[in-house]
Amino acid sequence: MQTVKTIVELRAILGNRRRAGERIAFVPTMGNLHAGHIRLVETARRQAERVVVSIFVNPTQFGPGEDFETYPRTEAEDREKLLAAGADLLFLPEIRNMYDPGAKTVVSVKELSDLHCGAFRPGHFDGVATVVAKLFNIVQPDSAFFGLKDYQQFVIIRTMVRDLNIPVALVPVETVREPSGLAMSSRNGYLTETEKVQAAKLYQALLNAKEAVLSGGREAYADIERQAQSFLAEAGFKTDYFSICRSSDLVAAVPEDREIVILAAARLGKTRLIDNIAFSK
Known part of the structure; x- marks a missing residue:
C-alpha cells in the first residue's frame, strides 16, 4: 500500500492507473478506523482494480467547542487495518494542502443542510460538502463508498453530486453494528463501559418506532417521536x-409516504451519537 501526502503525487499515480484502464474506488475517512470503515474498503475492493482511502480530519466541519483538537488520530493502527483490508493507496494530506489560506469558496447544499443535524451544528454540512467536493476533484474516482450511519450526510453528498454533475457513482453501505446494536462510530471511544450498554438503547428506540410506523395504527408520527x-x-x-422522515428529501413523513427513514441524534454523557433506520412500508 502506497502512502501519499501531496495532491500532485496522488494525481500522477492515479493518472497512470487511469490510463492503464483501471477503475478507481474511493473511501474518504477521518481516520480512527473501525469495522464500519473496513467494510467500505472491502466492498470497494470487490468493485474496482484500485482502492484509494483518504484520512483527513477536516477542520471546516467542526463547530466552536467541538472536538477537532481531541478527535482521535490513530495513523499507525489505521495503516495496518487498511493494508489488511486490501487498500492500494492511502492519501494523507495536511490542512495546508487541502485549504489555501485565502480560500473563499464553500459548497453548500441548501435546505437539506439546515435540517436535523444541521440545525444543531450550523455550517457542519457545508464543511462536509466542501471537503468531499475537493476530494472528488483531487482523486477523480469512478466510485465512492459511504456508510449509511450518517444518512443525512449521504443524502447531501448524493444531491451535491447530482447538482454539480460530478462523474462519480456513489455506493451506500449499510451500517455496521456492535452485537448490542450500537452503530459503530469513531466517537464510541468516548463512551465509558457503562455508557456503551446504555447507548444501545438508541437503536432500540429506532426499532420500536419502526414497528409502530409499520403497524399502521392510529398513532400520529409526532406521537411516535414523542414516545421515543x-x-x-x-x-x-x-x-x-x-x-420520522421521507427518505428521499428528509422532510417530515406523512402516512402516504412509502420510503421512510427515522433519524436520531442524542447525547449520552459527553458523547453525541447519531443513528437511523430506513425501510419501506
Missing part, C-alpha cells in the same frame, strides 16, 4: 432530535 424521546430520556439520553 421519552424512552431515550429514561435511558439517560438528552435527545437533539428523533424524526
